[in-house]
Amino acid sequence: MRKAKIGILISGRGSNMMALVEASRAEECPYEVAIVASDKPDAPGLAWARQQNIVTFTMPTKGIAKPVYEAAIDAALREAGAELIALAGYMRLLSNDFVARWRGRIVNIHPSLLPKYKGLDTHQRALDAGDPVAGCSVHIVTEELDGGKVLGQIQVPVEPGDDAEALAARVLDAEHRLYPRVLAEFARSWTTA
Ligand code: GRF
DSSP states (O other), rough: OOOOOEEEEESSSHHHHHHHHHHHTTTSEEEEEEEEEETTOOOOOHHHHHHHOOEEEEEOOOOOOHHHHHHHHHHHHHHHHOOOEEEEOSSSSOOOHHHTTTTTOOEEEEETTTTOSSSSSSHHHHHTTTOOOOEEEEOOOSTTTTTTEEEEEEEEEEEEEHHHHHHHHHHHHHHHHHHHHHHHHHHHHHOOO
């Protein structure tokens, strides 16, 4: 079976990236992780990826124009042979140019049931609205923030007494189940297209 090569972009903790890497170790997994890149050189997830002997890339962003920075990330992804990109807690907005270069080949995980609560503070917004269910979504990345086609979702209940932190932890657990499954489906459709 041909495995699709994935580049994962992170900015911090990297728990979703870890879930993707761990799932990729199964023989039947249709993707492999070619590179983990971060815009934050001190991202804890980057240190973990290095320990796993995964190719990594980072460079400081301060004072660097976005096109220059994105050209460097693009070059690192291509050098590693990445065919698809998985955003996993990557906090910088990608430019329209970058999205266009990788059109249809970038996915993201978002901690809400899209189209609800695009952007930040998703858990507090769900609590403030009194929603009985929250959840997470994996979607295609387009020029519109958190606006591309939804590929999969998991719903989780909002429990009485939840604060944003408690809800975030329950949603995060669902993210770790959702992302490997949806990325596998996405990779399979890519390699068999
Ligand atoms: C996750 O909740 C993800 O949905 C959001 O940012 C968080 C990243 O967490 N985009 P981690 O770095 O994957 O642990």
